[in-house]
Amino acid sequence: MLLSKNRIIRRRAVVGLLLAASLTLLTLSFRQGSTGFVGEIQRNAVSITAPFATVAHRVTRPAVDAWSWASGLTSARDSTERLKRLQDQYGAQQVRYQAATEEVARLKALLHFRSTLGQTKSVAGQVLSQSPNAYQNTVTIDIGTSAGVAINDPVVAPTRDSGALIGKVSQVTAGQAVVTLLLDPQNYVSAGVQGEPNAVGLIKAASGQVGILSLELIPNAVHVAAGDVVTTAGFQVKRLASYYPPGIPIGRVTSVSGNDTTGDTKVIQVTPFADFRYITDVLVLEPRR
Amino acid sequence: MILDAVKIALCVFVLAILEVAATPQLTPFGGGPDLIVILVVALALWRGVEAAAVAGFAGGLLLDAITYEHLGMASLVYVGVAWAVATLAHRSEAGPGMLEPPPPRALPWLVAGATAAQFGSLILHVLLGDHPAAGILFWHQIAPAILQTTLLGLVLLPLLRRIFRPPSAMSRVPRIATA
DSSP: OHHHHHHHHHHHHHHHHHHHHHHHHHHHHHHHTTTSHHHHHHHHHHHHHHHHHHHHHHHHHHHHHHHHHHHHHHHTTTOHHHHHHHHHTOSHHHHHHHHHHHHHHHHHHHHHHHHTSTTOEEEEEEEEEEOSSSSOOEEEESOOGGGTOOTTOEEEEEOSSSEEEEEEEEEEOSSOEEEEETTSTTOOEEEEETTOTTOEEEEEEOTTSTTOEEEEOOBTTSOOOTTOEEEEOOOEETTEEOSSOTTOEEEEEEEEEEEOTTSSBEEEEEEESSOGGGOOEEEEEETTO | OHHHHHHHHHHHHHHHHHHHHTGGGGOTTSOOOOHHHHHHHHHHHHTOHHHHHHHHHHHHHHHHHHTTOOTTHHHHHHHHHHHHHHHHHTOOOOOTTOOOOOOOOHHHHHHHHHHHHHHHHHHHHHHTTOOOOHHHHIIIIIHHHHHHHHHHHHHHHHHHHHHTOOOOTTTTSOOOOOO
């Protein structure tokens, strides 16, 4: 009986201590942000786990490629010819070949995009890990300060033809960086509609819709239509300049509805060019260096 | 005891790495499987609340550190899950001279644990000032995460059962003190 009582006390003490430790860490984390002792722990944890994450990423890459190939199959269901072609390609060798082809296409698109950047320097990297839940929209990449990456650097991912903005660097260590994606509600980018100089506003994650962006603050008088391309606006007012160089593609306008609640501006939905679910290669731009 | 601690530490590390580096790419519908909660539930059932709570604390800390989430958030959730599962699953205790009851079935407790972890995490985020859209969060995070955790549990639980073998029927027979 005494032993059982002691065990209960010990159990409660362990759980109580761990809960108290969690709450203390949570409080410290909120008070210090990413600068103090807590930030140091996180940077060290990322540095230590990065090699293992790289290995896990590489080992699971064939499975991911096979998965994306298989999920492509479902979207091709209505097209008999395409399905037949995809069925012919069935087999491990074909999956590998297709994965390699897709990678080459991605890298080619990235190279093509790089050539359009002009004076802006850039550095290429690969995604190590991705946030496992919907509260955080971040990816960790395998390049950091040693490659010239700095906080707030814009990050671009390859698309079918070129490249598109996916977010900006929010944390950086010597060998890794954390990229906060455009889908994060806290991430605002000044953006405009291509070919319409007056259509400049702010783009952010659309509230209530996953994977869709919303271009805001565009006056009603400005003409914007579905199909228009949205790019970064990149402003400079005296010494204050946008982190994003102008002209980086973001997405395509999918719908333009009447007025917002203020009655002065349009409500514009934008579908991003980048597929945020399958980001593997990225280009970090260094616009200010 | 030490061997158990080493096994738990290794499992926590490997599952946390897999959770951030591998599973998000394989789950196109959002809300990836929660591998740490599988370990926490398994330990709560087969090793008791202390081991489960320590594993949950360490796993949560590692996950928060790697993903730059607020440190302590996932730990709080996992320690809570460990305590709840261990306490509720082992409500019946053997009386003097009775055979200890066998460990409860793991899968229903995994579903309960995964659900508790998802809702615990949601409550914490809301308390800390996030305002996620409830409908979207349910269909794109909570429901898929519970489903995928359960499906992966079908594979991982037998594996964890081999690593942390629950006490056999014979060992559950109370020892008779001999003079």
